[in-house]
Each structure stands twice: as structure tokens, then as C-alpha cells.
Amino acid sequence: MAPKPPTLGKRRGKAVALLGIAHAAAKWPPNSATFGAPRRSVAFLGHMARALYTSRMLSVEQAQAEILGRGRVLPTERVDILAALGRVLAEPIRSTRRIPPWPNSSMDGYAVRAADARPSAILRVVDRVIAGSLPTHAVAAGEAVRIFTGAPMPAGADAVVPQEDVDARDGVIALRGAVEPGAYVRPAGEDVREGDLVLEAGRAIGAAEIGLLATLGRTQVTVGRRPRVAVLSTGNELADLGTEPTPAQIPNANTYSLMAQVVEAGGLPLNLGVAPDRLDAISERIARGLEADVLVSSAGVSVGELDLVREALVNAGAELHLWKVDMRPGKPITFGSIAGRPVFGLPGNPVSAMVTFELFVRPMLRAMQGRRAISRATITATALAPIINRGSRRGYLRVVLEARRGRWGARLTGEQGSGILRSMVSADGLAVVPGDTSIPIGDNVEVIVLREVST
Ligand code: AMP
């Protein structure tokens, strides 16, 4: 069961005291305009006081459960089977056919009765059947039918002798050895029987699934709708793609890495661009983002005076949860909902934004499509060099994976700073390391696999 979200509960007295402090803080300093600090609404400060007071350290798994507990599966749509690649099947597929429809040969050779097939037996060839045609003769005792791969077995025959195992001349064949009943015969329904449940709802559709759907004569299939995900970056220091950063600016990375992660998770990104650190600007973007199914913003969620994303979300009607999550990278994450729409306030550092997306947004987007398997695969790898987590929080450390004598080995990508985006570029996975833990060379480490690793 999902753990209960933090609530005020019996400690209401203390919270009321904090609200009082929030009131006072809203009025302080008396002439805040001279400080250039934005004045915050009493309601928002009350919200923050409550959130900070009630925020407790959650494990990543608890935070994930809280988030998923508030998700909903989107409606479905019908698409052509090729367009279903990478989508989530929303209907169980039962077979209306038997595949193959009849027993057929898996070799070029001769259809025979196994009982006749003794070494040096001579059989008369009475027919020839190729793929795409039907046999016209049954095989009687002492007879054989020339047959090719994929052609239906003639009645009476129960085995195929490959052509390289006979001596053929003048309409007869001489066998060289015995043949087992069923040899080189693919039975009817060997792949699919009529009525079989061949694909369950909730699975991702890949190339094999599309082949199977085609085999069953399906031109279209019902899949979960892709979630539309509005992506917002905030910060006065950000120059968006296409504009040259001023001397005081840095390029906007997060919009693009997060939109790409949305696509990888099966969603459709909506670019809300960059909002400067002004409440009106952020609020205007958030209002535009509400046409999407999910809102993901990055940066502006710390406790600095220019960290206005939470306030803008609350003003837009969000019920917010502020969590300290036992993880690094990733500061407290903000999650909530506006009119049933999940909203995420991710940290601004490019690696923190990507890793928190991985752990919290991606599973939600997959679940919204009706997907059953929402988590990445984890493997147990061997540390190829010491893997040290000096922090007290659980580390999600970027590692390279290497195949070593049939086992996976993992080594850190290098510096683990949360602003070092190049460490994500080289990361095949995230090693999950408990706080204050050193994993020596040769010890096992659990790794979340982020991408296909070629060997
Ligand atoms: P903040 O949470 O707003 O304090 O941002 C944390 C750090 O992330 C700061 O160094 C920001 O400059 C950086 N940052 C925030 N947003 C972005 C972005 N979209 N692209 C690159 N870096 C960013």
C-alpha cells in the first residue's frame, strides 16, 4: 500500500505557530521594495511553512509510490500497427487464427510415412507440392511426395526426409536411413492456436508484436494515448537555443534534455520556453502549460528569493507536496496536481533534472499510457574501481558499464557534480549506492540501466 502523504495530523498547534511566523515574514522587511525581494502572499508563505514543516525524508520508492498513486491512465486510441511501435497495447489480443494453418514442411525434401522409411527403402514419388499450393495426392504405403519449405503436408505423410538424405532418380527415391515421425514437420498451430491470448494489454509494442499482429490480420490496434508534457525552464541566467548567451548567461540545456526524455518515455513534449525569475512570467507559462496532461518545470524550486516556481504553481491552483527525498543528485522535489494534472518542479542542475525525471516523471508517463512495466531494468554489476558515495543520502551515481568475462562491470564516469552534463553523456547507468558507503573493487553494485549497452 502507498504510504500516506505527510499531513498535519495532531501537530496542528505547531503548524499554526509556523503560520504565524509566515504571516510575520510576509510583512518583513517592512519596505521590502528596497531589498528588491518579491513580496510573497500570506497564503503562499502559509503553504510553504506547512510544506516545510510536514516534509519528511522519503525514500525514492516512497516518493515514487506517492506520485504514481496520483496518476491516471489516459484514454486510448486506434492506430495502424506500424504506428503502434513503441506504444502501449490497450487491448488484449486473442488469436482468431491458427498459425501455421496446416502442418507444413520445414525443409526441401520428400514427404513420407515414417513407417516406410527404413534404410535403403525405395519410394515412388507421386506428387510435387510447393509453397502456395495444395497437395493433390495423399501418400500411400511405398509412396513419397516431393515437397518444399512451407508447403502443406500431404495427407498420409507424417515426416519429411531432407533432399540431401536421399538418392533420387527416375521418379523414385532411395532412403539412406530411418526417419522419426514428425521429422521436419511444423505442426498446425505450432505458433498460435485459435483463441490463444497472444498479447496482454499493458505491454509495449515492438517489432515482434507488430509481426504477430500482421499474422493475425490486424491492420489497427488500440493503444494508450501519448501524454502531452509541457516543459518549462526558469531562470534569468538562461539563454534559449538560437540566442547567443550574454556575458551573464548560460545556455538552456534542460528544456532539450527533458523534452528528449519525454519523447523516450512515449510522451509528446510541448516547449514552454524559458521564463525569467518573475512570478507573472512563470505564471503565464504555467497557464499555457495547462493544455498539456503533465507539466514539468526545472529550476527555481530551492529556497532562494528568486525561486518562484512553487508560488506560481500554488497560484495556478496546485496542491503541492514538497519532499526531501533520500537521494543525490536531486534537491527536494516538488510534486503536485492542478485539476488532476500532475505537475513536477524538478531541480535546475542539468544532471539533477535528468535523474529526477528518470526516477519520478518517466514512471508516471509510462503508467499514464497504461504500461505495466514502468521501471528500468536493474542489474548487479561488479565494481571495476572503487565506487564511493561520501554523502549521507542514497547516491545515484553515473557509471559506465563494461562486459567482462560474461559479467557486467561498472565504473564511475568521473566527477559526479550535478552540473556536469557530460557525465550523463557517458553514463550507461546509475549505480544505486547507500549513503556513506564505499564499494571496493570486485564487490557487487546495483545499477539502473539507462540505455542499450553495446559490447
Ligand atoms: P536553481 O534551482 O534555479 O537554483 O538552478 C540550479 C542550477 O541549475 C543553477 O546553476 C542554474 O543556472 C542551473 N540551471 C537551471 N536551469 C537550467 C537550464 N535550463 N539549463 C542549464 N542549467 C540550468
Ligand code: MG
Ligand atoms: Mg534559478
